[in-house]
Amino acid sequence: MTMMKNKNTLYGLVLLASVFVTGCKAPQLTQEEKLVVPETYGQASNDSTTIATLSWQQFFQDTILQTYIRQALANNHSFRQTVERVRMAQNQLMRAKGGLLPNISAGLGAGVQRFGEYSMDGVGNSTTNTPDLEKEKHIPDPYSDFTLGIQFEWEADIWGKLSHKKQAAAARWMASQEAARYAQTLLISELATQYYELIGLDRQKEIIKVAIQNTEDSYKLTYELKQEGEVTQLGVDQFESRLLQLRGLLLENEQQIEEKERAISSLIGSYPTEIRRISFREMEDLQFPTEVGVPSQLIYNRPDIRSAEQELLASKADSEAARKAFFPSLTLNVGGGFNAFDVSHWFTAPASLIYNLGAGLTAPIFKQHEIKALWNDAQSAQRIALLQYQEKALKAYEEIVNLIRSHDNLLKRNKLKKEERKLHARSVSDANELFKLSFIGYLEVLSADEKYMECELDYTSLCTRHCINQVLLYRALGGGTL
Structure with a gap:
């Protein structure tokens, strides 16, 4: 009879525990914790179409760059470490789930x-x-x-302490997945940035080589005029000095190209190898989609914001588990x-x-102060997670607005620079002809050459920055995770 009573008591305790476990709900964001972002990015348009929903294969039309992105996602050492951390977080979740199950041994x-x-x-x-x-x-x-x-x-799990630990582990596992997606967007944007910078350096090399050739022609002409007594040795020295300067710039440019190629090789997980790329003219003609959508989409599209949200939920679950450590088990x-x-x-x-x-x-008796300290730490960690969540959203909004403004500004500057290029090209042609006819001196020729080369380099930089700006905007909106 006593044994039957004991069994009935145990069954009753198990039933009571299962009721408490079933009633334990996962933490949710309160109304005060939810993000409140502006309705637009400061523009009149309120279109919800956004490039963040495009896969990187759709956004980057260059097939060569697509090949390098695939190699980077498969072989980049830092990204593969991030993937392994996701697996570790999954193992943590498995351990937390095991805490809810009975320990049965034979x-x-x-x-x-x-x-x-x-x-x-x-x-x-x-x-x-x-x-x-x-x-x-x-x-x-x-x-x-x-x-x-x-x-x-x-x-x-009468009070849900173990369930909250499992929920915290689940949230951190999801946060690690979002962190991996964010690492993917960073890797893709870094690779694309290096790729476009390399193409820009190729164009700079062409410009410098043309300037060297023109300066050599001017040097030879000046030397001949000096032999005829038309100009002094000063003119010859000026052109020779300019020639030496340009050759130094060419050596620096070639070093930068080699370093950029090695950087790209490292990103794709390879030792230095030949890096294929499109020409600068082809890069000029690249068309990128530019739809930015609305700020509220950041909460769903930005993996770093989603990761911060999961970390916040995990900290809330940790806080609940720490509070319930006061209760008997x-x-x-x-x-x-x-x-x-x-x-x-x-x-x-x-x-x-x-x-x-x-x-x-x-039930704990002499460890109340220790448990209370752990609970206070958990509450502080929760407040920190909330601030980080809000901070990431604020910085994401600021980043996107800056990139949108930069995009508009680059388009206007690019248009002006194209007109300036035409004027400088004509000035160089006129200066050389007038110099041959002795209507102007060598200083005007040097000045025209320098300004033309400077303008060409500026235009190259603007085109490169335009492509990079589009890549950064795509990343800032949360693109590159598909």
Whole structure:
């Protein structure tokens, strides 16, 4: 009768625990914690179409760049480390889930022991083996013991403490996935940026080479005019000095190209190799989609913001788990099996059957201050996570507005620079003709050459920056994760 009461008590405790576990809800963001962002990026347009929903294959039309992006996603060492961290977070989640499950273990044991005849155990065993006791129940000498059993131990999640720990681990696993997606967008944007900068350096090399050729022609002409007494040695020296300067710029440019090629090789997880790329003229003609959408889409498209949100939810779950550490915990223990002197009597039930039922309720008494300190830390971590969540959204909005303004500004400057290029090209042609006819001096030729080269380099820089700006805008909006 007593055993039946014990069983009924255990069943009741288990049922009560399951009710509490079922009622434990995952943490949610409160109304005060939810992000509130402006309706637009400061423009009149309120179109929700955004390039963030485009895959990187759709955004980047250059097939050569697409090939390098695939290689980087497969081989980049830093990105592969991030993927491994996602797996580690998944393992943490598996461990947290295991905390809610009972610990069930099976055991098989065998042993033999002989007690001294002049010891308490030896005398006790010999007096136990009385003639009226069945022979097969006599304690053997030496004493042998065989056990086969199963043990069940479970901490009932009455208050939801373990459930909150599991929810925190689940949120951090999701945060790690978002962090991996963000790492992917950073890798793609970095690779594309280096790629376009390399094309810009190729164009700078062409400009410098043309300037060297023109300066060599002017130097030869000046030298001939000096031989005829038309100009002084000063003019010859000026052109020679300019020629040496340009050759130095060419060497610097070639070094920058080599460094950029090595940087791209490193991003794709390769030792230095030849980097193929399109021409500058082809880069000039590249067309990028420019739809930015509305700021509210950042919450869903930016992986770093989504990661911060999951970290906030994890910290809320941690705080709840820390608070419930003040409450008592219930542990259930159940065990059963077979035990006998001889293996042949193992399954002689119920004679060799053994079992135990137990339940323990424990509550912290002397560790209240330690638990309270941990709870205070968890609350502070939650407030920090909220501030980081809001900060990321604010910086993302600022970044996008700056890139939109930069895009508009670059288009206007590019248009002006194209007109300036035409004027400088004409000035160089006119200056050389007038110099041959001795209507102007060498200083005007040098000035025209320098301004033309400077204008060409500026135009190259503007075109390169325009492409990079579009890449950064695509990343800032949350693109590159598909």
